[in-house]
Amino acid sequence: MGDPAGIGPEVILKAAAALAGRRAAPSIIVIGDLAAMRAAAARFVNVPVPREWHPGETPLRPASGGISVFAASTLSSRAIRPAHPSVEGSGAAYDYIVAGARMAMRGEVDALVTAPISKHWMNRAGHHFPGHSELLAHLARARLWCMMFAGTDLTIALVTVHMSLAKVPSSLTQRNVLETIRLLASHLRAMGIARPRIRVLGLNPYGGEGGTFGDEEVRVMGPAIRRAQRGGIEAFGPLAPDTAFIRTSGSFNFDAAVAMYHDQGLIALKTLDFERAVNVTLGLPFIRTSPDHGTAFDIAGRGIANPSSMLAAIEYASRAVAGRERTAGRAAA
Numbered sequence: 004m005g006d007p008a009g010i011g012p013e014v015i016l017k018a019a020a021a022l023a024g025r026r027a028a029p030s031i032i033v034i035g036d037l038a039a040m041r042a043a044a045a046r047f048v049n050v051p052v053p054r055e056w057h058p059g060e061t062p063l064r065p066a067s068g069g070i071s072v073f074a075a076s077t078l079s080s081r082a083i084r085p086a087h088p089s090v091e092g093s094g095a096a097y098d099y100i101v102a103g104a105r106m107a108m109r110g111e112v113d114a115l116v117t118a119p120i121s122k123h124w125m126n127r128a129g130h131h132f133p134g135h136s137e138l139l140a141h142l143a144r145a146r147l148w149c150m151m152f153a154g155t156d157l158t159i160a161l162v163t164v165h166m167s168l169a170k171v172p173s174s175l176t177q178r179n180v181l182e183t184i185r186l187l188a189s190h191l192r193a194m195g196i197a198r199p200r201i202r203v204l205g206l207n208p209y210g211g212e213g214g215t216f217g218d219e220e221v222r223v224m225g226p227a228i229r230r231a232q233r234g235g236i237e238a239f240g241p242l243a244p245d246t247a248f249i250r251t252s253g254s255f256n257f258d259a260a261v262a263m264y265h266d267q268g269l270i271a272l273k274t275l276d277f278e279r280a281v282n283v284t285l286g287l288p289f290i291r292t293s294p295d296h297g298t299a300f301d302i303a304g305r306g307i308a309n310p311s312s313m314l315a316a317i318e319y320a321s322r323a324v325a326g327r328e329r330t331a332g333r334a335a336a
Contacts, residue, residue, distance in 0.1 A: 004035025005118025006096045007078060008088040009298030010308035011035075012043035015070075015118060016050040017310035018317055022065040023051070029321045030062040030071070032112065034099045037074040039083040046306055058111070075102050085304025093124035100135065104142045107289035114290035114320035115139075118313065119298040133165035136284045139291055148286030149183045151190065151259075152269060152295060153319060154276030157248070158259035159268035160187040160285065171264045172206065175219055180227035183261050186285040188236045191258055193326040200257040202247060203228050203240030204267060210243040224263075278311040281319045290323045292316040 005011025015033055022028035033040060033053070040053035056062060056071035063069045076095040083092065100117060107115045117135050125132070132138040140148045151160040162183045163174050184201060191199035203224055207217035214221055224241040231238040239257075247260060248271045262268025272280055273295065280295035294312030302308060 004033055004039065004096070004099055006088060006120050006124065006298045007036055007039040007083045007092040008085055008303060009119050009121070009300055010085075010303050011118030011298070012040050013046075013303070013306070013308045014294065014310040014313040016040070016044055016047065016053075017308070018314040019065050019070050020050045021310065021314050022317065023068070025065070027321075028065045029113075029317070029324075030064050031317070032056055032062045033070060033072045034075050034103045034106075035072060036076045036078050036083060036095060037072050038080075039078065040070075040072050042083060043085075046304070073102070075099050086300050086302075088121055088124045088298070088300055090124070090128045093121055094128035094130070096120045097125055097128060097130045097138075100138055101142060104139055104289075107291070108143060113324045114292065116313075116316050116320050117291065117293040119294065119296060121298050121300070135291075135293060136164060136282075139284055139287055143287050143289070145286050145288070147182045147186065148284060149186050151187060151283045151285050152272050152280055153283060154272050154280040157255065157272050157275055158191075159272050160184075160259065160261050161263075161265060161268055162261060163264050165265065168264065168266075172217070172219060175206065175223050175263060177223055177227045177230070180224055180261070180263075181230050184227065184231045184236060184238050185234070187259055187261060188231075188238075190283070190285050193330045194322065195326060195329075196258050198237055199259060201231075201236065201238045202242055202257040202260040203238055204244045204247050204260060204262050205241035206244075206263045208243075208245070210241050219263075278309055279315045280312060281316045283319065283323070290320055290327065292320045292323070 044050050051070035053072045054069045056073050062071040082089050103115045106112045136150050149160050150164050160183050163171050188199050205220040211217045211220035220241040228238045282293045282295050284291045294316045
């Protein structure tokens, strides 16, 4: 459910309402606070009615007019006030993530979709993780993982994630660039792209200009790309970051790109497709997606939050589940 004071409850309900008319819509279980979900539902018409769900029960489908809620907290009225974040509410948001990850690892759910949290307030609640991805990787004991963002036109994987820009150059290694390329290629194949074309960005202006503006392209990215190519991956680069996303024919001539740091890739992605972009954590033992926006405390409770990214996150998770099942079927055959 995300932070109870944010827009998570609202966009979940609106996304579920949008799914209600679709025959193949997945069943949804909201891990969160029943009172918070009911309070959010009371502010709208034509959204599903939150109903308490217990493990072992069959979850409600969107077309039923209801939505299943696993009551993982019983928060005070103060903690579920929209636009008023609290230590109590953010501590509960952490508990929802832990519960969801454990359910996914036990195979009780097919995928985990996480609504926004406040990193600042979660840290104030005593849980010191930079974000969802790092926490989920910790819970799953995932040694190699990366963040990927999928939009309508552009898909980006990040080598480094939540760190200051000053730390990025020293954090780039041949290994983490190569593993990001490999994780991305594997995911794209599972999503039905048989031979993914992956573009790898450089770090420095003009791709380092042969070492004039930095040697990371020569020392780190170049060798990683060549190793990926020897492994059968169509990886190309390192590309000059300022021209990597030019569309000369109206579309990109690649399937996905690898960026060296957070803003290098996400400025382009969010400029193109902020309302429909989806965050996907690769390398976990389960499928995890999330909308590509934050808690939006400034508009929480006003009924104006756009559910498009949450809807896209649920849809992408559903497609990823189908892709995983196809891949497992081919492996079994």
